[in-house]
Amino acid sequence: MPSVTALTEAVAAGKRNDALRLTQELLAAGIPPQVIVETGLVPGMSIVGERFRKNEIFVPEMLIAARAMKESLKLLEPLLVAAGIRPKYTAIIGTAQGDLHDIGKNLVAMMWRGANFNVIDLGTNVSAERYVAAAREHQAHLVGISALLTTTMPAMKEAVLALKAAGLTGTKVVIGGAPVTQDFADEIGADGFAADAGTAVSLARRLVGEAA
Numbered sequence: 026m027p028s029v030t031a032l033t034e035a036v037a038a039g040k041r042n043d044a045l046r047l048t049q050e051l052l053a054a055g056i057p058p059q060v061i062v063e064t065g066l067v068p069g070m071s072i073v074g075e076r077f078r079k080n081e082i083f084v085p086e087m088l089i090a091a092r093a094m095k096e097s098l099k100l101l102e103p104l105l106v107a108a109g110i111r112p113k114y115t116a117i118i119g120t121a122q123g124d125l126h127d128i129g130k131n132l133v134a135m136m137w138r139g140a141n142f143n144v145i146d147l148g149t150n151v152s153a154e155r156y157v158a159a160a161r162e163h164q165a166h167l168v169g170i171s172a173l174l175t176t177t178m179p180a181m182k183e184a185v186l187a188l189k190a191a192g193l194t195g196t197k198v199v200i201g202g203a204p205v206t207q208d209f210a211d212e213i214g215a216d217g218f219a220a221d222a223g224t225a226v227s228l229a230r231r232l233v234g235e236a237a
């Protein structure tokens with residue numbers, strides 16, 4: 026009998042062929058796709074996030090793990106869609122207006138997907154109005170804003186203020202990026218700050234009311 030724990034370990038180690046094979050075996054053994062995602066893939070990416078946060082692994086290992094997760098998801102996604110199963114939480118993410126840096130933002134998006142969030146990526150140079158419109162349209166539980174330039178931190182503030190002024194009571198705002206700090210998050214009224222992609226996952230889970 027294949028084990029979901031083996032799948033978790035394959036994802037965490039970035040072994041994509043093993044991840045694919047184990048997913049096939051689990052499906053053949055009758056394990057529902059949602060159970061494979063929740064008990065196999067998500068814990069695998071949680072391990073990756075935690076190791077990254079502790080500087081035990083770096084960006085390349087994280088990308089390799091994500092690739093293993095994607096191999097497995099390729100098999101699972103059509104089955105989940107056919108069964109009408111969608112992730113419980115939706116997150117919007119983008120880089121602040123005027124800012125074209127997207128490597129960190131993409132890592133956070135990838136890790137949120139690994140935590141089974143439905144992530145809508147607005148890309149870079151995102152205006153306050155676009156964050157608000159997307160949060161409203163998708164009834165987002167989270168909006169994530171990334172900034173890498175000190176000169177785009179005011180745009181981040183503008184976006185947070187606009188999201189708060191829009192009265193989207195079910196939407197929490199998370200900010201991050203190299204020049205951003207917890208003090209800045211407190212100052213502009215963001216609901217949370219994460220220093221890295223691993224922490225962004227535990228923060229997101231906490232903010233939507235799931236155990237971190």
Ligand code: B1M
Nearest residue numbers: 124125126127128129169170171174175201202203221222
């Ligand atoms: Co730019 N750049 N850059 N750059 N660039 C920096 C950021 C800079 C620090 C370099 C330097 O001067 N030492 C500097 C900013 C100085 C400052 O404002 N304090 C700088 C500058 C000045 C500029 C330009 C103005 C240069 C110019 O044209 N004169 C220009 C601006 C363009 C613009 O945005 N309008 C510019 C352009 C570029 C490139 C296009 C060439 C390229 C970006 C390519 C791309 O992103 N697709 C680039 C790059 C690559 C960098 C450096 C070298 C690397 C950034 C990066 O990707 N880091 C950077 C110097 C450096 O950091 N060493 C630099 C890796 C990434 C994984 O880390 O993004 O911090 P990071 O993400 C982390 C965390 O911050 C966190 O999690 C991630 C993973 O742990 N995180 C979040 C990020 N977003 C988060 C969101 C969250 C939570 C956590 O919640 C939503």
